Amino acid sequence: MNGWIGTTLRVDLSRGTIKRERTNKLVARDYIGARGMGVKIISDEVDPSADALGPDNKLVFAPGPFTGTFAPSAGRYNVITKSPLNGTIAGSNSGGVFGPELKFAGYDAVIIEGQAKKPVYLWIKNDLVEIRDASAMWGMTVADTTDALREQTDPDAKVACIGPAGENLSLIASIMNEMHRAAGRTGVGAVMGSKKLKAIAVIGTGEITVADPVAFKAAVMDARGKIQANPVGGVGLKAYGTDVLVNILNQSGALPVNNWQDAYSPVADKIGGESLAANQLVRPKGCFACIISCGRATKVTNPAYAGVGEGPEYESAWAFGVDSGIDNLDAIIKANYLCNEYGLDTISMGSTIACAMELYELGLLTKKDTDGLDLSFGNAEVMVELVRKTGVGEGFGKRLQEGSYRLADSVGRPDLSMTVKKQEMPAYDPRGVQGIGLNYATNNRGGCHVRGYTIAVEVLGQGAPTDPHATEGKAALDIVFQDLTSALDSSGSCLFATFGIGGAELAGMLSALTGVDYSLEEFMKAGARIWNLERLWNLKVGYTAADDTLPVRLLTEPIKTGPSKGRVNHLDQMLPEYYALRGWDAAGVPTPEKLAELAL
Amino acid sequence: MLIKYFATFRELTKENSLVLNAEPANIAELLELLSDRYGTPFRKAVFEDGELSSLMILLVNGRNVRITGGLATPVNPTDEVSVFPMVAGG
Numbered sequence: 190m191n192g193w194i195g196t197t198l199r200v201d202l203s204r205g206t207i208k209r210e211r212t213n214k215l216v217a218r219d220y221i222g223a224r225g226m227g228v229k230i231i232s233d234e235v236d237p238s239a240d241a242l243g244p245d246n247k248l249v250f251a252p253g254p255f256t257g258t259f260a261p262s263a264g265r266y267n268v269i270t271k272s273p274l275n276g277t278i279a280g281s282n283s284g285g286v287f288g289p290e291l292k293f294a295g296y297d298a299v300i301i302e303g304q305a306k307k308p309v310y311l312w313i314k315n316d317l318v319e320i321r322d323a324s325a326m327w328g329m330t331v332a333d334t335t336d337a338l339r340e341q342t343d344p345d346a347k348v349a350c351i352g353p354a355g356e357n358l359s360l361i362a363s364i365m366n367e368m369h370r371a372a373g374r375t376g377v378g379a380v381m382g383s384k385k386l387k388a389i390a391v392i393g394t395g396e397i398t399v400a401d402p403v404a405f406k407a408a409v410m411d412a413r414g415k416i417q418a419n420p421v422g423g424v425g426l427k428a429y430g431t432d433v434l435v436n437i438l439n440q441s442g443a444l445p446v447n448n449w450q451d452a453y454s455p456v457a458d459k460i461g462g463e464s465l466a467a468n469q470l471v472r473p474k475g476c477f478a479c480i481i482s483c484g485r486a487t488k489v490t491n492p493a494y495a496g497v498g499e500g501p502e503y504e505s506a507w508a509f510g511v512d513s514g515i516d517n518l519d520a521i522i523k524a525n526y527l528c529n530e531y532g533l534d535t536i537s538m539g540s541t542i543a544c545a546m547e548l549y550e551l552g553l554l555t556k557k558d559t560d561g562l563d564l565s566f567g568n569a570e571v572m573v574e575l576v577r578k579t580g581v582g583e584g585f586g587k588r589l590q591e592g593s594y595r596l597a598d599s600v601g602r603p604d605l606s607m608t609v610k611k612q613e614m615p616a617y618d619p620r621g622v623q624g625i626g627l628n629y630a631t632n633n634r635g636g637c638h639v640r641g642y643t644i645a646v647e648v649l650g651q652g653a654p655t656d657p658h659a660t661e662g663k664a665a666l667d668i669v670f671q672d673l674t675s676a677l678d679s680s681g682s683c684l685f686a687t688f689g690i691g692g693a694e695l696a697g698m699l700s701a702l703t704g705v706d707y708s709l710e711e712f713m714k715a716g717a718r719i720w721n722l723e724r725l726w727n728l729k730v731g732y733t734a735a736d737d738t739l740p741v742r743l744l745t746e747p748i749k750t751g752p753s754k755g756r757v758n759h760l761d762q763m764l765p766e767y768y769a770l771r772g773w774d775a776a777g778v779p780t781p782e783k784l785a786e787l788a789l
Numbered sequence: 790m791l792i793k794y795f796a797t798f799r800e801l802t803k804e805n806s807l808v809l810n811a812e813p814a815n816i817a818e819l820l821e822l823l824s825d826r827y828g829t830p831f832r833k834a835v836f837e838d839g840e841l842s843s844l845m846i847l848l849v850n851g852r853n854v855r856i857t858g859g860l861a862t863p864v865n866p867t868d869e870v871s872v873f874p875m876v877a878g879g
């Protein structure tokens with residue numbers, strides 16, 4: 190095979206067995222790789238009713254066909270599993286160099302099955318694959334684990350691992366690679382913890398063959414040129430990182446504040462990318478083969494929050510920042526570092542703290558619950574301490590590690606959890622941007638922005654700009670973004686490459702790489718196939734159309750201040766059209782004709 | 790009228806914001822006034838062949854001018870205008 194390696198690794202931790210299998214060519218063609226291939230494997234092999242944290246759930250690590258090639262921003266891999274947070278067929282996408290290394294070692298996917306009796310790690314060096322004892326590493330932070338593993342295996346080993354949060358089965362635990370890159374969302378770290386798999390360390394020296402090297406090189410150079418020429422890909426993200434969005438969303442009236450009680454903050458500038466660039470930025474940092482380099486190597490010298498590491502991204506700065514009433518960027522960065530150390534999803538962690546703060550201010554949580562801590566909005570010191578407590582599973586942290594939905598539900602106010610399908614929403618307020626609300630409501634993994642980033646045209650004015658306050662046309666827009674991202678995630682390229690190239694360029698590169706002829710239409714159809722397969726899984730676990738909704742606050746409580754003052758989201762005006770355009774019936778179930786069209 | 794600058798526009802103007810005591814009728818007139826104030830680099834950043842540059846994001850009271858009429862978008866003395874380079878994130 191070209192682009193794909195042709196080999197899938199299957200590791201059964203209950204039995205201690207390791208098998209090499211052929212990658213199914215037809216599955217590779219129809220589901221591309223990474224996310225798509227993982228979704229197909231989980232949906233074929235895991236019973237939707239299986240306990241997500243039991244031995245019958247599986248965990249797939251999968252790079253895509255682009256991963257490890259010199260296609261732009263092709264450093265991505267996906268982790269796919271049944272989510273312990275919400276039961277969806279979920280997954281998370283991460284950059285860095287771990288994905289490419291897995292590919293160089295010779296694998297299109299690694300399927301982890303069963304449950305080990307004691308802590309283990311997986312050591313992969315090309316054909317050599319071993320399940321090794323990790324007892325000495327259990328309890329270690331991500332950085333310490335990574336160092337220890339490199340000492341035990343190879344100083345150049347690439348490591349994906351969990352921290353204490355994943356070991357403690359926190360439902361918001363991430364899987365970290367290269368210490369600072371995260372497969373953050375949907376609680377994938379807890380699945381790894383439930384399998385007692387502390388880490389995967391990998392070294393690979395193989396090559397990826399290309400079907401038509403001349404055409405591939407030409408297509409890649411064309412794509413790189415377009416990304417370079419685009420102001421976002423070429424300069425913008427490198428200079429300011431994603432945190433530059435703080436001011437844009439704030440000035441647009443769509444930056445959620447104090448657990449989404451408002452959508453504008455007069456102090457947002459203090460936590461934006463401009464402030465970060467002036468004060469804590471050491472240098473921009475990129476993933477494998479990336480010319481964009483949106484990552485931030487940072488340093489905090491303020492003794493109260495001192496440290497060195499990476500981040501924050503826009504989402505993290507928002508969640509630990511204005512959503513928690515906080516404008517202290519040093520504290521925000523410290524919280525981000527702790528999440529990386531303990532292996533926690535920054536969006537869900539920050540948003541859970543914001544929810545806890547609102548419950549505290551309403552008297553639904555008191556100091557008796559919070560280990561004596563004052564959870565008033567704006568208390569930066571306490572915010573950082575709550576991240577630590579959650580990371581190690583101590584006291585009130587044990588409640589936070591379940592995410593905001595279970596916390597708010599436990600005091601009778603699930604409506605104050607700013608989640609969709611129990612997963613915390615990212616930092617774009619659907620009251621100020623209608624289409625992103627439809628995307629949150631219909632997203633297969635719950636509250637998620639990257640799998641349907643309509644912000645690009647609704648707020649940033651890229652491509653064909655549309656009015657963020659309009660509901661017309663948003664159903665079709667969402668579907669295009671969702672399908673394109675499904676295919677893109679599956680290819681192994683980064684979402685940010687699309688600030689410069691589109692489906693046509695991606696399909697062209699993929700065809701030259703794999704030798705499979707992907708037209709733009711076929712590429713988008715693969716995306717729709719993946720989306721619908723995820724939907725079918727969600728229906729099997731019991732989700733219905735009633736779950737395709739937003740927190741009631743966003744539908745009924747108008748924004749109080751700022752440019753979007755007075756607005757709510759009008760999901761009801763968009764959802765029926767979305768179902769119709771998707772080829773789903775009024776109950777949100779794909780019709781037999783749609784399934785036939787997608788060969789599902 | 791309050792003009793707020795962000796990201797590279799802060800470097801370009803050496804200001805974070807400006808209270809403008811003039812009354813331009815629309816975005817075109819406003820950008821002309823500002824170009825006179827800040828000079829050629831600013832002019833190059835905001836105009837592209839006489840049109841609104843595709844390299845910037847311009848909001849009037851939170852509304853992107855690309856959907857409200859571009860250079861012809863009317864402005865009032867009480868408006869707040871935000872000027873960003875074209876950036877994005879996720």
Ligand code: SF4
Binds near residue numbers: 481
């Ligand atoms: S754009 Fe950012 S996240 Fe994407 S591959 Fe490049 S550095 Fe990594």
